[in-house]
Amino acid sequence: xxxxxxxxxxxxxxxxxxxxxxxxxxxxxxxxxxxxxxxxxxxxxxxxxxxxxxxxxxxxxxxxxxxxxxxxxxxxxxxxxxxxxxxxxxxxxxxxxxxxxxxxxxxxxxxxxxxxxxxxxxxxxxxxxxxxxxxxxxxxxxxxxxxxxxxxxxxxxxxxxxxxxxxxxxxxxxxxxxxxxxxxxxxxxxxxxxxxxxxxxxxxxxxxxxxxxxxxxxxxxxxxxxxxxxxxxxxxxxxxxxxxxxxxxxxxxxxxxxxxxxxxxxxxxxxxxxxxxxxxxxxxxxxxxxxxxxx
Amino acid sequence: xxxxxxxxxxxxxxxxxxxxxxxxxxxxxxxxxxxxxxxxxxxxxxxxxxxxxxxxxxxxxxxxxxxxxxxxxxxxxxxxxxxxxxxxxxxxxxxxxxxxxxxxxxxxxxxxxxxxxxxxxxxxxxxxxxxxxxxxxxxxxxxxxxxxxxxxxxxxxxxxxxxxxxxxxxxxxxxxxxxxxxxxxxxxxxxxxxxxxxxxxxxxxxxxxxxxxxxxxxxxxxxxxxxxxxxxxxxxxxxxxxxxxxxxxxxxxxxxxxxxxxxxxx
Numbered sequence: 001x002x003x004x005x006x007x008x009x010x011x012x013x014x015x016x017x018x019x020x021x022x023x024x025x026x027x028x029x030x031x032x033x034x035x036x037x038x039x040x041x042x043x044x045x046x047x048x049x050x051x052x053x054x055x056x057x058x059x060x061x062x063x064x065x066x067x068x069x070x071x072x073x074x075x076x077x078x079x080x081x082x083x084x085x086x087x088x089x090x091x092x093x094x095x096x097x098x099x100x101x102x103x104x105x106x107x108x109x110x111x112x113x114x115x116x117x118x119x120x121x122x123x124x125x126x127x128x129x130x131x132x133x134x135x136x137x138x139x140x141x142x143x144x145x146x147x148x149x150x151x152x153x154x155x156x157x158x159x160x161x162x163x164x165x166x167x168x169x170x171x172x173x174x175x176x177x178x179x180x181x182x183x184x185x186x187x188x189x190x191x192x193x194x195x196x197x198x199x200x201x202x203x204x205x206x207x208x209x210x211x212x213x214x215x216x217x218x219x220x221x222x223x224x225x226x227x228x229x230x231x232x233x234x235x236x237x238x239x240x241x242x243x244x245x246x247x248x249x250x251x252x253x254x255x256x257x258x259x260x261x262x263x264x265x266x267x268x269x270x271x272x273x274x275x276x277x278x279x280x281x282x283x284x285x286x287x288x289x290x291x292x293x294x295x
Numbered sequence: 296x297x298x299x300x301x302x303x304x305x306x307x308x309x310x311x312x313x314x315x316x317x318x319x320x321x322x323x324x325x326x327x328x329x330x331x332x333x334x335x336x337x338x339x340x341x342x343x344x345x346x347x348x349x350x351x352x353x354x355x356x357x358x359x360x361x362x363x364x365x366x367x368x369x370x371x372x373x374x375x376x377x378x379x380x381x382x383x384x385x386x387x388x389x390x391x392x393x394x395x396x397x398x399x400x401x402x403x404x405x406x407x408x409x410x411x412x413x414x415x416x417x418x419x420x421x422x423x424x425x426x427x428x429x430x431x432x433x434x435x436x437x438x439x440x441x442x443x444x445x446x447x448x449x450x451x452x453x454x455x456x457x458x459x460x461x462x463x464x465x466x467x468x469x470x471x472x473x474x475x476x477x478x479x480x481x482x483x484x485x486x487x488x489x490x491x492x493x494x495x496x497x498x499x500x501x502x503x504x505x506x507x508x509x510x511x512x513x514x515x516x517x518x519x520x521x522x523x524x525x526x527x528x529x530x531x532x533x534x535x536x537x538x539x540x541x542x543x544x545x546x547x548x549x550x551x552x553x554x555x556x557x558x559x560x561x
Contacts, residue, residue, distance in 0.1 A: 050387065051387075052383070052386070052387070052544075070386075072389050072391070075387070075388060075389040076389045078387075080384075080387035080388075082380060082383060082384060082387070084380045084383075085380045085381075085383060085384040085387075086376065086379035086380030086381035086382075086383070086384055087381065087384065088308075088312050088376075088381065090312050090315040090316060091308075091311075091312065095308075095311075099304070099305075099308050100388065102301060102304055102390070103301055103388055103389040103390040103394075104388075104389055105389075142384070146388065146389070
């Protein structure tokens with residue numbers, strides 16, 4: 001069964017088609033990252049799935065419910081971590097979590113939520129004294145304390161330092177491994193790669209790619225990048241065009257043949273090839289190609 | 296957990312928050328008390344005409360204390376909670392929005408009752424206020440009706456306030472002139488008749504006049520039907536406006552400015 005099932009979804013704001021007919025299935029237990037530049041329609045899409053916005057047309061089913069009606073049985077089973085979700089900052093961490101867990105049918109204990117996000121030492125401090133990263137981990141605790149089957153995370157680690165980001169990733173992985181379905185939006189390719197089973201890329205209101213992070217866009221086609229450095233004055237002999245620093249970057253679907261040709265010529269002519277690297281194009285490169293539009 | 300016990304815990308939570316905010320506690324509890332003390336010091340009683348400053352101003356300013364606790368606080372705090380994303384977070388949980396807002400209202404009313412009690416106690420201790428115990432149930436009823444109405448009006452102001460920064464200005468712009476023409480800071484006897492008529496159709500003056508009458512031993516005890524009717528009618532108007540215009544999201548979030556400019560920009 002699908003945790004989330006979206007069909008032919010559209011939403012316009014005046015003349016702007018924010019979401020232009022998308023289909024999306026998210027299986028129970030999956031971790032899905034929705035990527036896209038600002039204005040791609042990812043927040044609008046997620047907010048329709050969360051039930052905060054009503055679609056213009058199309059259907060959404062979340063755990064078997066229509067989220068637009070915001071049924072209590074559905075709200076009891078989902079957790080939402082908003083980017084701009086507010087909290088009364090005069091409360092302590094524990095008080096806020098206790099208040100949040102109260103309306104759920106089967107919440108986890110406040111202590112468990114606090115431990116999961118690694119805020120034990122801050123549990124009895126006022127929220128207004130927390131750092132940005134601690135505050136965001138509290139948001140995560142508020143999202144999970146109801147023991148959701150489905151968790152929405154809107155840019156969960158934006159603005160974190162690397163150590164704080166890893167701590168949050170650890171907490172999210174822990175939830176995912178216990179079977180929670182996770183839908184997250186992010187600007188960080190690394191975050192998607194670290195956490196997600198599947199990446200959905202949106203651009204201009206449409207889904208332009210949908211697959212595993214290893215398989216996204218041109219990464220699927222086996223496109224490789226070869227990078228190396230040579231003496232620019234001798235580039236002609238190899239038939240390549242280096243930049244001013246002598247760097248050559250080329251892409252190919254047949255890296256073995258190209259490497260063989262290049263190294264063969266280099267050895268035959270005595271040209272030194274330095275800093276030779278070959279690899280799949282990066283997730284970032286594949287992503288940028290998907291969302292960058294010419295003109 | 297049932298809605299009833301959730302309402303109680305929301306009320307307790309909001310009350311705890313109120314007392315943790317020094318600014319709110321000062322403006323709500325201390326300021327009306329200061330008015331009471333100053334006015335009783337500056338405006339003398341007139342034994343010849345039977346005018347007792349304490350008997351007049353204590354109930355009047357007690358009503359003002361209740362109005363501050365409900366109307367002003369709810370208008371400011373609810374719009375702040377909306378702009379800060381608190382209401383949106385709540386909307387994503389199984390806690391019904393009416394329970395959350397109900398908790399805010401109950402807490403405001405509770406603070407209002409504390410304010411009223413404090414005012415009567417200070418009037419009695421410092422200014423020889425005579426408390427007509429047999430009339431106190433009626434006085435409590437008046438205060439509760441006022442708390443309900445001014446809570447609804449406070450939420451209505453929050454609903455139509457474009458952003459939280461404007462809320463204190465709008466709330467005070469409404470309530471301070473209203474207090475002046477409703478006989479809270481001075482008796483209305485000398486003011487123009489049209490002003491008295493206007494005030495009598497607004498939600499505060501009927502409440503103030505009825506409350507003062509209850510504290511005046513020379514006045515007969517009457518159930519203040521007309522006052523309660525007018526005040527409740529204003530409460531209904533406030534409720535309709537609040538329900539019609541209330542949003543748990545800040546104004547202008549649909550769509551996000553960044554999304555529109557990004558979509559049109561490049």
